[in-house]
Amino acid sequence: MSGYELLSDQGLRLDGRKPDELRQIKTRLGxxxxxxxxxxxxQGNTKVLAAVYGPHDMRESRLRPNAEKVVVNCQYSMAVFSTGERKRRPRGDKKSMEMSQHLKQTFEATIKTELYPRSQIDIFVEVLQADGGNYCACVNAATLALVxxxxxxxxxxxxxxxxxxxxxxxxxxxxxEATSGGPELTLAAHPxxxxIVLLEMxxxxxxxxxxxxxxxxxxxxxxIYTILDKAVRRHVSNRGASIGWDKSQ
Known part of the structure; x- marks a missing residue:
């Protein structure tokens, strides 16, 4: 598919977005x-679940506890029904291992790892539906889960x-757009x-x-940070209301 088909004469993309417009983002915490x-x-039609466990004592004996900072363990996987083609191995393949390593690098640069020596934090992300930007949606979901x-x-x-x-x-x-043959840049940052904590082309x-x-x-x-921050504040406010916090204090 050529670039002329992906961008109309009016400067709009196939889904009606402007060049600088994000896909619709919906979130839920807890x-x-x-x-x-x-x-x-x-994020658009890409849907991701993220779960965080820890910090906790290291369960794998082969890993030595780090006396200075926490060990961040990330696992990326895709549901077998996440794409049009059925995946034989939802996790453990080369692509999943590469994505897991990217997530690990991203969150090691973000978590205050020095606060949890001799411990481990596990981050699990599952792509339920893939429609581009899988890594990005996983980072954004995992950030909300960590918060x-x-x-x-x-x-x-x-x-x-x-x-x-x-x-x-x-x-x-x-x-x-990603499969049209054009260049694609993936970036993770502290907004x-x-x-910039990760950059890939x-x-x-x-x-x-x-x-x-x-x-x-x-x-x-x-x-995206603005959207996620509003979601966090809304979640905290709703949770506070459910346990009877006095917001006037």
Whole structure:
């Protein structure tokens, strides 16, 4: 599919979004009672569940407790029904292991790991439906789950994709746009400070276009942060009301 089909003469994408417009995001915190923290997120048609357990004593004897900081364990998986093609191995394949490592790097740079020496935090994410930006949706869902678990973070960490179509930067790429053959950039950042914690490109960008594509992804991260922060505040407010907190205090 050519770029001309993905971007109309009016500058709109196939789903009607403007180039700098995010897909619709829906969130819910506290979806699992058994987990220390959990969250569900929809970014367009990409749907992800995240659960956090810990901090707790390390269960695997082969891993030595770190005397200085917590061990962050991440596991990424996709439901067998998450795509049009049935997956034989929902977890443990090369792609899942790569994504798990990316998540581990992202959250090691975000969690205040020095507060929990000789312990472990487990982060599990499951893609229920995939329509582009799987890693980003997992990061955003896991961030909400960590907040729900009460684990101190240096900052929120949010993730967003961007691309370039006919010289126009696009934010929050859908699966159709990602498979069109154009370049795709995936970025995770601390939105308040602007610090980038992960950057990955599927194709090469011309150096002249790279700064604007990165800027578009960063702006997307900041917009997602605004949405997630409102969701957290709403969740805390509703939970406070359910246990009878006096908001006047």
């Amino acid at each position: 979806v699992f009672a058994q987990a220390d923290g959990s969250a569900y997120i929809e 729900d678990a009460g684990i101190p973070l240096k900052d929120y960490v949010t993730a967003c994709t961007s691309s370039l179509m006919l010289g126009t930067p696009l934010v929050d790429i859908s699966n159709l 308040r400070s602007g610090q 599927s194709h090469r960008f011309h150096l002249d276009h790279l700064p604007e594509v990165i800027d578009v992804a960063l702006e997307g991260c900041k917009d």
